[in-house]
Amino acid sequence: MMLGDVLQEFVERCNANPRLTAMNRDWTRDVAILATDTGEIFWIQSAEGQLSAGAGAKSGADLEIRADGDVLAAIFSGQMAPTEPYNQGDLLVHGSQDDLLRLDVITLMIWGE
Amino acid sequence: MAQRALTKVLPLRTAVSTSAGLASAAVNFLATVDVAMYVGGRSAWLAILVAGALIVLTASNFSELNGLFPSAAAIRVWTRRGLNDRLSLAASLVYATTVVFVIAADAFVLAHVFQAAIPAVPGILWVVVILGVTALFNLRGVRVAGLVQDTNAFVLLGTLSVISIMVIANGPAMPVASLFHLGPRWIQGVALGVFIFVGFEWVSPLAEEFQDARAIPRGMYMALGLIAMAFGLFALAVADVFPNPTSLASSLVPQLVVGQRALGPWGFWWMAGVTLTTAMTTFNGGLVSASRFVYALARERSLPRSWARLNARLVPARALLGLTALALVLALMVYATKQYTLLIDAGAGVESLMYALTTILIIQLRRREPNRPRPYRAFGYPVLPVVVGLVFVGLATGALTTPTTPAGTPWALIFVLGLTAAATIYVMFGLPRKRRASKRPTRSLGKVDKSPKA
Numbered sequence: 001m002m003l004g005d006v007l008q009e010f011v012e013r014c015n016a017n018p019r020l021t022a023m024n025r026d027w028t029r030d031v032a033i034l035a036t037d038t039g040e041i042f043w044i045q046s047a048e049g050q051l052s053a054g055a056g057a058k059s060g061a062d063l064e065i066r067a068d069g070d071v072l073a074a075i076f077s078g079q080m081a082p083t084e085p086y087n088q089g090d091l092l093v094h095g096s097q098d099d100l101l102r103l104d105v106i107t108l109m110i111w112g113e
Numbered sequence: 114m115a116q117r118a119l120t121k122v123l124p125l126r127t128a129v130s131t132s133a134g135l136a137s138a139a140v141n142f143l144a145t146v147d148v149a150m151y152v153g154g155r156s157a158w159l160a161i162l163v164a165g166a167l168i169v170l171t172a173s174n175f176s177e178l179n180g181l182f183p184s185a186a187a188i189r190v191w192t193r194r195g196l197n198d199r200l201s202l203a204a205s206l207v208y209a210t211t212v213v214f215v216i217a218a219d220a221f222v223l224a225h226v227f228q229a230a231i232p233a234v235p236g237i238l239w240v241v242v243i244l245g246v247t248a249l250f251n252l253r254g255v256r257v258a259g260l261v262q263d264t265n266a267f268v269l270l271g272t273l274s275v276i277s278i279m280v281i282a283n284g285p286a287m288p289v290a291s292l293f294h295l296g297p298r299w300i301q302g303v304a305l306g307v308f309i310f311v312g313f314e315w316v317s318p319l320a321e322e323f324q325d326a327r328a329i330p331r332g333m334y335m336a337l338g339l340i341a342m343a344f345g346l347f348a349l350a351v352a353d354v355f356p357n358p359t360s361l362a363s364s365l366v367p368q369l370v371v372g373q374r375a376l377g378p379w380g381f382w383w384m385a386g387v388t389l390t391t392a393m394t395t396f397n398g399g400l401v402s403a404s405r406f407v408y409a410l411a412r413e414r415s416l417p418r419s420w421a422r423l424n425a426r427l428v429p430a431r432a433l434l435g436l437t438a439l440a441l442v443l444a445l446m447v448y449a450t451k452q453y454t455l456l457i458d459a460g461a462g463v464e465s466l467m468y469a470l471t472t473i474l475i476i477q478l479r480r481r482e483p484n485r486p487r488p489y490r491a492f493g494y495p496v497l498p499v500v501v502g503l504v505f506v507g508l509a510t511g512a513l514t515t516p517t518t519p520a521g522t523p524w525a526l527i528f529v530l531g532l533t534a535a536a537t538i539y540v541m542f543g544l545p546r547k548r549r550a551s552k553r554p555t556r557s558l559g560k561v562d563k564s565p566k567a
Contacts, residue, residue, distance in 0.1 A: 083412035089182045089190040093321050097185050097405070100321075104412065105427055 003035060003073050007042055007053040010076040013110050014051045020109055021049040029099055032061035035069035063095035063103070078111035122324035127263060128332020132316040133339050134266030136309070139226075139392045140218035142368040144308045144457050145348050151302035154356070155291040157348035160299060164306030165341035167508075168313065170501040172337060173492045174471035175314045176330035180488035181478060183320030183329075186409055188467070194481070195474040199540050202415055204470065205406075206536040207529075211463050212403040213440050215312065216396055218456040220244060220444035223392040225365040230385045237448050241441065243389075247396040248437040251404075254426035265394045266336075269387050270343040273368075276384070277346035279375040284353035292349075304511035307468075308461040309344050313337055315402065326488040347371065400436055407432035414548055455517045458525035465509035472502030 001009075014020050024046055033042040043061070044053045065072070071090055074080040082104050085091035093100050149157035184190045188208055192201035223243065224236030296302075313336055320329050350371050355364065364370060372384030408429035411421035424430040447453050475491050475498055491498050513526040 081412055083409050086184070087186045087189050087193065087409060087413050089184065089186075089194050092182070092184065094183075096322055097318075100185070101405075101427060105423065108412075 001073065001077065003033075003040060003069050003076075004042060004053075004055050006073045006076045007033070007044065010110070011044065011051040011053045014106060017110065020106060023049075023109075024051070024102075024106075025049040027102060029062040029102075030058060030060065031099075031103070032058065032064045033072060034064065034066045035072055036066050037068045040069065061095070063093065063099045065091065065093055065103075067091040075107065078107065082107055123319065123322045123328070125325075125328050125332060128316055128319070128323065128328045129335045129339070130263040130266045131319060132313045132333045132336035133270060134263075134394055135312040135315040135398055136336065136340055137266055137269050137391060138215050138219050138312065138395045139222040139388045140215065140453070140457065141309045141344060142347070142388075143218075143222060143365065143453060144305060145344055145351060146364060146367050147454060147457060148302045148306050148309075149348055149351055149355075150359075151296075151298045151305060153294060153296035153298075155287055155349070155352040156294050156296075156299070157302065157306075157352065158345040159293065159295075160302040161306045161309060161345050161348055162341055164303050165310060165337055165345075167303075167501065167504060168307065168310045168468070169334065169337055170492060170497060171468040171471060171505070172313065172330070172333045174468070174475050174498055174501070175317060175333065176489040177475050177487060177491040178471060178478070179317050179320050179329050180326050181482075181485060183326065185318040185321060185405070187317040187320070189406075189409070191474050191478070192470070195477040202410075202544070203533070203536045203540045204467070205410070206539070207463060207533055208467055209403055209406050210532060211311070211460050212399045213436060213443060214456045214460045214463075216244075216399045216440040217443035217447055218453055218460070219392040219395045220440070221447045221453045221456075222365075222388065224444075224448055226369060226385050226388045229366045229369055230382070237445065240444055240448070243393060244396055244437060244441055244444070247393060248400060248433060251397070251400055251433055252424060252426075252428055252430055254428055265390050269391050270339050272383065272387055273343040273347050276372055276375040276380060277343075277350035280350040280353055280371055281346070283375075284350075287349075287352070300508075301511045301515055304465070304508040305457060305461055305515070307465055307505075307508055307512070308457050310337060310340055311460055311464045313340070315398075318402065330489050350374075396440075399440075400433055403436050404429045404433040407436065415544060417547075452517060452524070454515075455524050455528060458512050458515050458517060458523075459528050462509045462513035462525055462529055465505045465512060469502040469505040469509065472498040472505075 014024075025048060027046050028048070029046045031044040031046070033044065034040075040055070041057045042053060042055050043058045044051055045058075067075075067085060067090055071080070071085050075082050075085070075091070082091060086093070145157065145161070148160050152160050178191045179187070182190045182194065189201060189205045192204050196204075220240040224240045226236075227234065227239040228236035313333055316329060316332060316336075320326075323329060347368075351367055354367075354370055354374050368384045368388060369381050372380035374380070376383065407416060407420050408423075410416040411418060411432070420432045420435070421429065422431050443456075447456060476495060478485075479494075513529055514523045515525065516522060517524045
């Protein structure tokens with residue numbers, strides 16, 4: 001599955017989860033996602049509890065995530081916890097640690113138990 | 114791929130204040146007294162300055178590693194890339210415990226300050242209350258405002274400099290020769306002087322929040338300069354207030370005595386207040402960073418899964434409570450035995466070994482990943498980092514083998530060896546079993562207790 005499709009599915013799962021919608025109600029953020037090997041750029045936006053995603057660069061972001069495309073796909077499809085490549089140095093983030101923790105929790109709540 | 118502009122970034126001021134603030138624990142007052150005792154009094158300022166100069170060279174190593182992998186997981190990532198997963202985990206676990214050492218040592222200082230200020234209430238009661246309140250605030254997701262954290266470091270270092278200058282200016286002139294007298298235990302004095310700067314590098318995990326990659330190196334260097342100046346002056350003031358080095362051993366509140374000498378009761382209470390806010394920021398900063406670190410290790414299945422549990426406010430509650438309990442137990446033990454020097458020696462030893470490790474890491478990573486962008490390169494590579502690494506191995510040996518009891522037993526060495534052995538046994542034998550047991554077809558790395566509140 002292509003990274004863009006993976007992100008779309010991630011967003012749909014998130015929006016379908018009432019706990020996540022409630023949790024993200026006051027979390028308004030723009031996240032830039034950069035695949036370092038292919039040069040592809042995507043974005044995820046969180047506003048009023050709903051997430052949306054798309055391809056291309058948006059001006060200004062609160063959080064920037066960089067990794068190889070397959071690592072990003074693995075994270076956003078639930079095959080890998082973000083912490084694993086992050087603690088390995090394969091996933092680099094630029095932005096607030098609170099926002100990073102929030103993303104980690106989102107993946108945890110979608111695929112966690 | 115070019116760096117994109119982010120909407121929110123931290124300023125250089127925060128790099129300076131975070132680095133200075135995390136290094137400036139309340140126990141540094143006692144560490145300064147210890148340095149003065151080792152060097153024989155008046156040349157303590159020089160020992161602190163030499164320790165600071167060596168630390169600057171280590172900061173250069175940290176800066177290269179930081180630029181290479183700017184990550185909140187800092188030491189975990191660097192050691193994993195430069196060495197291997199097992200060594201990285203063992204080193205990270207031992208390193209993270211120094212945070213607990215510093216919290217416990219600060220608790221000891223806080224207890225004695227309050228005991229001196231309000232003798233009717235047992236000092237340890239204040240420690241239990243303040244540590245408990247800090248943990249409770251953290252559990253509720255209430256953070257000490259960045260401005261408070263930012264301001265405290267500058268208030269502490271500024272106050273210390275001004276009050277020390279007042280004492281020095283009003284005291285008798287010191288013979289110049291005594292300011293440069295190097296006694297037989299001067300090197301051990303330098304080794305303990307390292308402790309005063311311990312924690313300056315804990316600004317590294319904030320690397321992701323700065324737009325400019327040079328902010329962390331600049332912030333660390335400026336913070337080190339401020340710390341060296343403030344505590345160097347404090348060492349001179351201490352030598353002025355306690356001309357006989359042997360009398361230093363009986364003072365557990367030197368900052369209050371110096372404050373009183375400079376400004377009378379106002380100085381006493383001002384320094385008591387500064388000690389309180391410093392200890393609180395140490396408790397807060399230490400618990401926040403260490404609990405997040407434990408959370409991250411639990412999420413990658415290196416520690417029990419239950420430690421990755423978050424409460425409704427997205428705080429790693431079990432990790433936070435566990436660390437608070439550990440710090441409290443250690444603080445009570447130190448309070449009962451008065452063996453705070455054990456924590457200072459152990460902290461200085463562990464940190465010195467970590468500083469030596471940064472030399473190995475920059476050499477290894479230049480070999481393994483020569484083409485990875487390095488926005489900052491260590492000074493004088495490879496000669497200077499190697500020399501600094503060897504010096505820090507020597508300083509670690511000096512700090513850890515310093516006798517902490519009249520019987521001459523180096524308890525700091527025994528304590529750190531025990532800790533390292535426990536971490537190594539866990540990584541070699543406990544962890545593989547745990548990882549095998551936790552392998553499941555679907556990922557299951559943590560729990561959220563209940564629906565987070567909006």
